[in-house]
Amino acid sequence: MERRDFLKKTGMAAAAVAGTAISAPSVLAKEKTYRWKMVTTWPPNLPVFQTGAERFAKRVEEISGGRLKIKVFAGGELVPPLGVFDAVSQGTVQAGSGASYYWAGKTPAAQWFTTVPFGLNAQGINAWFYSGGGLKLWEEVYAPFNLVPRPQGNSGVQMGGWFRKKMNTIADYKGLKMRIPGLGGKVISKAGGTVVLLPGGEIFTSLERGVIDATEWVGPMHDLRMGFYKAAKYYYYPGWHEPGTCLEVMFNKKAYDSLPKDLQAIVDAAAMETNMWSLSQFEAGNGAALQELITKHKVELIRFPDDLLDALRKLTKETLEEEADKDKMSRKVHEAFKKFKEQVGIWGSVSENAYYNVIADKFSLKG
Amino acid sequence: MERRDFLKKTGMAAAAVAGTAISAPSVLAKEKTYRWKMVTTWPPNLPVFQTGAERFAKRVEEISGGRLKIKVFAGGELVPPLGVFDAVSQGTVQAGSGASYYWAGKTPAAQWFTTVPFGLNAQGINAWFYSGGGLKLWEEVYAPFNLVPRPQGNSGVQMGGWFRKKMNTIADYKGLKMRIPGLGGKVISKAGGTVVLLPGGEIFTSLERGVIDATEWVGPMHDLRMGFYKAAKYYYYPGWHEPGTCLEVMFNKKAYDSLPKDLQAIVDAAAMETNMWSLSQFEAGNGAALQELITKHKVELIRFPDDLLDALRKLTKETLEEEADKDKMSRKVHEAFKKFKEQVGIWGSVSENAYYNVIADKFSLKG
Numbered sequence: 122m123e124r125r126d127f128l129k130k131t132g133m134a135a136a137a138v139a140g141t142a143i144s145a146p147s148v149l150a151k152e153k154t155y156r157w158k159m160v161t162t163w164p165p166n167l168p169v170f171q172t173g174a175e176r177f178a179k180r181v182e183e184i185s186g187g188r189l190k191i192k193v194f195a196g197g198e199l200v201p202p203l204g205v206f207d208a209v210s211q212g213t214v215q216a217g218s219g220a221s222y223y224w225a226g227k228t229p230a231a232q233w234f235t236t237v238p239f240g241l242n243a244q245g246i247n248a249w250f251y252s253g254g255g256l257k258l259w260e261e262v263y264a265p266f267n268l269v270p271r272p273q274g275n276s277g278v279q280m281g282g283w284f285r286k287k288m289n290t291i292a293d294y295k296g297l298k299m300r301i302p303g304l305g306g307k308v309i310s311k312a313g314g315t316v317v318l319l320p321g322g323e324i325f326t327s328l329e330r331g332v333i334d335a336t337e338w339v340g341p342m343h344d345l346r347m348g349f350y351k352a353a354k355y356y357y358y359p360g361w362h363e364p365g366t367c368l369e370v371m372f373n374k375k376a377y378d379s380l381p382k383d384l385q386a387i388v389d390a391a392a393m394e395t396n397m398w399s400l401s402q403f404e405a406g407n408g409a410a411l412q413e414l415i416t417k418h419k420v421e422l423i424r425f426p427d428d429l430l431d432a433l434r435k436l437t438k439e440t441l442e443e444e445a446d447k448d449k450m451s452r453k454v455h456e457a458f459k460k461f462k463e464q465v466g467i468w469g470s471v472s473e474n475a476y477y478n479v480i481a482d483k484f485s486l487k488g
Numbered sequence: 489m490e491r492r493d494f495l496k497k498t499g500m501a502a503a504a505v506a507g508t509a510i511s512a513p514s515v516l517a518k519e520k521t522y523r524w525k526m527v528t529t530w531p532p533n534l535p536v537f538q539t540g541a542e543r544f545a546k547r548v549e550e551i552s553g554g555r556l557k558i559k560v561f562a563g564g565e566l567v568p569p570l571g572v573f574d575a576v577s578q579g580t581v582q583a584g585s586g587a588s589y590y591w592a593g594k595t596p597a598a599q600w601f602t603t604v605p606f607g608l609n610a611q612g613i614n615a616w617f618y619s620g621g622g623l624k625l626w627e628e629v630y631a632p633f634n635l636v637p638r639p640q641g642n643s644g645v646q647m648g649g650w651f652r653k654k655m656n657t658i659a660d661y662k663g664l665k666m667r668i669p670g671l672g673g674k675v676i677s678k679a680g681g682t683v684v685l686l687p688g689g690e691i692f693t694s695l696e697r698g699v700i701d702a703t704e705w706v707g708p709m710h711d712l713r714m715g716f717y718k719a720a721k722y723y724y725y726p727g728w729h730e731p732g733t734c735l736e737v738m739f740n741k742k743a744y745d746s747l748p749k750d751l752q753a754i755v756d757a758a759a760m761e762t763n764m765w766s767l768s769q770f771e772a773g774n775g776a777a778l779q780e781l782i783t784k785h786k787v788e789l790i791r792f793p794d795d796l797l798d799a800l801r802k803l804t805k806e807t808l809e810e811e812a813d814k815d816k817m818s819r820k821v822h823e824a825f826k827k828f829k830e831q832v833g834i835w836g837s838v839s840e841n842a843y844y845n846v847i848a849d850k851f852s853l854k855g
Contacts, residue, residue: 184551184757186750242843244611244644247764248771277611278839341835359842383553390551390754393761397614404615407839408832415834422838430846465775467782468708470848471789472645472774475726476609477841479797480833 155380157191159370160209162202162219164321165195168342168406170368173274173399174218177370180391189384191216206371210266215376218273221259221369222303229444230262230451233458234270236366238305238437240458243275243365243400244473245465250367251393253461258454267374271392274368274399277407279360280344281425282337283328283353288425291432300324300336304440305362311436321347328352337362340403341410350418357423361433368399522747524558526737527576529569529586531688532562535709535773537735540641540766541585544737547758556751558583573738577633582743585640588626588736589670596811597629597818600825601637603733605672605804607825610642610732610767611840612832617734618760620828625821634741638759641735641766644774646727647711648792649704650695650720655792658799667691667703671807672729678803688714695719704729707770708777717785724790728800735766 159178163171178191196202199214206224209217222235234255241249249255250272263270282301286293294312301309306316317333327333329352336353337360338344350356370392377385414420425433445455526545530538545558563569566581573591576584589602601622608616616622617639626637649668653660662680666673673683684700694700696719703720704727705711717723737759744752781787792800812822 180753180757183753184750186748239847242840244767244771248768248775251765251768252772253768278843280838340839358838359846360839361843361846364843381553383551386547386550387757390547390757390761393764394757397760397764398618400611401615401618401620404611404832404835405619405828408615408835411835411838412831424838424842461772464779465771466847468771468775468778469844471647471725471778471791472707472727473609473840474844474848475791476645476728476731477836477844479726479728480606481837481841 152188154187155189155384157189157215157376158199159191159193159216159218160196160198160200160205160214161193161217162196162205162223165198167195168346169274169276169399169402171195173368173395173402174370176398177218177273177391177395180394181388184387184391185384189380189387193218206266206268209371209373210268212267212373212375215373216370218368218370220366221270225303227266228262228450229447230454232304232444233451233454234259234262234367234369235303236363237441237458238308238362239364239434241365241462241465242469243277245462245469246365246367247272247275247396248465249458249461253464254457255461258457262450262454263371264374269372269374269377271370271372271389272367272396273370273392274396275403276339276363276366276368277400277403278340279337279363279366280340281357281360281362282335283344283349284335284355284357285328285331285353286334287355287423288357288429290426291429293429297335298333300327300333301362303362304437304444305337307440307444308362308433308436311440312433325349325352340407341414342403342406345410345414345418350414350420354421355423356414356420357425359424361425361430361437370395519555521554522556522751524556524582524743525566526558526560526583526585527563527565527567527572527581528560528584529563529572529590532565534562535713536641536643536766536769538562540735540762540769541737543765544585544640544758544762547761548755551754551758552751556747556754560585573633573635576738576740577635579634579740579742582740583737585735585737587733588637592670594633595629595817596814597821599671599811600818600821601626601629601734601736602670603730604808604825605675605729606731606801608732608829608832609836610644612829612836613732613734614639614642614763615832616825616828620831621824622828625824629817629821630738631741636739636741636744638737638739638756639734639763640737640759641763642770643706643730643733643735644767644770645707646704646730646733647707648724648727648729649702650711650716651702651722651724652695652698652720653701654722654790655724655796657793658796660796664702665700667694667700668729670729671804671811672704674807674811675729675800675803678807679800692716692719707774708781709770709773712777712781712785717781717787721788722790723781723787724792726791728792728797728804735763737762 161174175193178193181189200208205217205219208214220235221231224231259270294314297314298317299314300317300319310316324336328336445452528541542560545560548556567575572584572586575581587602588598591598630637664681665684666681667684667686668676677683691703695703812819
């Protein structure tokens with residue numbers, strides 16, 4: 122039996138309690154069933170992105186024993202994908218899922234909480250959020266919009282993208298028409314490329330017909346599903362522009378604050394748990410998909426040349442400084458991000474990086 | 489007001505309910521406050537290890553709104569550190585926290601769920617647990633002992649250890665007295681070293697007096713706290729023997745099964761959330777501590793030479809095959825682990841590994 126049924130059916134009992142010295146309203150509030158709506162920026166069924174948002178909602182219901190039920194709507198089902206921020210901010214719905222860099226137009230500082238080109242990877246950005254003050258800063262950035270953000274997923278290092286021609290030097294970006302959003306797109310513009318923004322459903326056809334010369338998407342699991350290997354020959358790595366993309370869930374502050382403390386703890390736990398789950402899904406799924414791309418579809422993987430990466434890194438530094446100059450909060454976030462990156466960077470070089478290099482020859486694509 | 493107070497104080501109301509057609513006992517069971525004891529293998533206050541177990545318990549209480557309270561006892565406070573497995577298995581207490589490789593004597597297959605030399609890093613082993621069938625296998629290994637395991641933390645790649653002399657070739661392990669537990673210790677034995685097992689409190693003095701020539705511990709944050717830099721000159725990396733050490737929480741199966749479904753979901757969520765939290769704590773804390781070791785204590789960091797690592801890897805392969813031959817379950821787990829490592833290995837080489845190498849020069853210790 123559900124708690125709410127218990128309360129409904131024991132209306133008499135509750136009424137009896139209300140007549141005593143016991144604070145009945147708070148008891149009833151605690152036992153109340155909350156029904157929330159959550160809108161996302163993702164297409165229906167998009168693996169890990171949309172299914173991750175749905176997993177989050179399912180877990181909230183399980184963990185709360187049905188006291189908080191969240192109905193999830195994919196992008197466009199209730200509000201347009203890029204209407205998520207406003208819908209949650211205005212309280213039209215209680216929750217939303219997306220990526221903070223979509224909201225750069227609302228507040229430029231939001232961009233740092235998704236991913237920064239040449240910035241922190243998944244392990245690093247999670248450490249920043251949970252143990253380095255990053256989440257607190259994110260809350261500060263979203264507070265003026267009545268929003269409470271939580272990390273809810275991470276893609277890990279993405280792939281560099283699909284190109285119809287080989288990329289040898291930074292000059293090859295001149296005139297290149299590429300689908301690439303966010304800060305990475307700004308860097309490509311600076312390199313002389315033309316950034317094209319396309320809905321997911323139009324990318325494949327545009328690439329196949331040469332309307333665009335290149336596109337980045339996510340990683341092997343999602344790229345395989347899109348069939349890009351049929352439209353472009355070269356698959357570049359690593360994804361310098363999205364080294365650990367964080368997916369967000371955000372709550373309308375009034376809705377979040379109106380929850381009893383234990384339900385607040387429950388949505389926090391389900392978000393953090395889903396963050397861990399999603400990185401695991403990406404890691405396992407990308408591993409299997411990459412093997413299929415290489416062995417079955419004979420895709421040619423190419424590492425971006427060092428000189429090209431160095432040039433992109435220089436342009437990234439300029440781009441980040443320009444973005445940080447847009448307002449005080451962006452500067453504050455940028456400086457905090459840089460400081461934390463420095464703190465974990467040296468450690469990363471002797472731990473994960475050194476270890477990956479030790480096991481690398483075993484898994485070398487050339488091996 | 490706590491739910492249990494509500495029920496106690498409304499005994500009359502509950503009695504009234506019991507007299508109706510409503511299934512009162514199930515309602516009462518759901519609203520019951522559970523009080524559990526959890527014993528750990530860790531010393532009191534050991535950062536992230538013991539404090540992680542305590543965080544887990546605290547979060548269970550918060551998320552459950554006080555319906556499940558877990559009192560945590562450090563190693564030796566209620567049962568000896570290595571008595572944790574039996575205490576939980578026999579139901580003396582309901583929960584325990586430690587590392588599965590301590591239970592190799594109970595069931596050799598347990599070793600694969602902590603960490604495997606030259607095996608998966610944190611991102612990889614978590615993907616194995618949550619998205620690759622690893623946790624299901626772990627449950628299978630613990631089931632005969634009435635135990636339900638959950639990952640509850642991960643150290644990330646550890647350091648290789650502190651040595652009083654330089655390690656140039658595999659021959660340097662001959663006669664070397666080193667404190668190193670688990671599978672890594674078995675490999676060092678095979679290399680001709682003498683593996684010494686010491687309680688945490690005796691390691692520093694033994695190293696300082698030359699009773700042992702080397703020790704591994706955890707990483708910069710914990711090693712700094714132990715003061716090893718005062719007793720040994722060379723700090724080696726990477727920790728090939730513990731590339732992503734998983735900390736466990738385990739529940740007595742009868743106790744776990746007796747919880748209502750939502751409380752089961754709550755302990756699962758708190759464990760998964762604490763797993764994410766702990767890796768973040770290690771990442772942030774190790775970054776800060778490593779900088780202190782280098783700049784303040786002038787510690788010399790040295791990468792193990794390639795040839796030495798290759799020799800250790802060969803001995804590791806032999807060791808793992810011998811351990812896998814011990815029983816059917818060990819063989820099953822070993823084969824599953826190897827297969828998953830292969831699946832994510834190629835992906836790791838073009839994602840995290842390639843990305844770390846791109847940003848490495850920025851953070852190079854030589855830079």
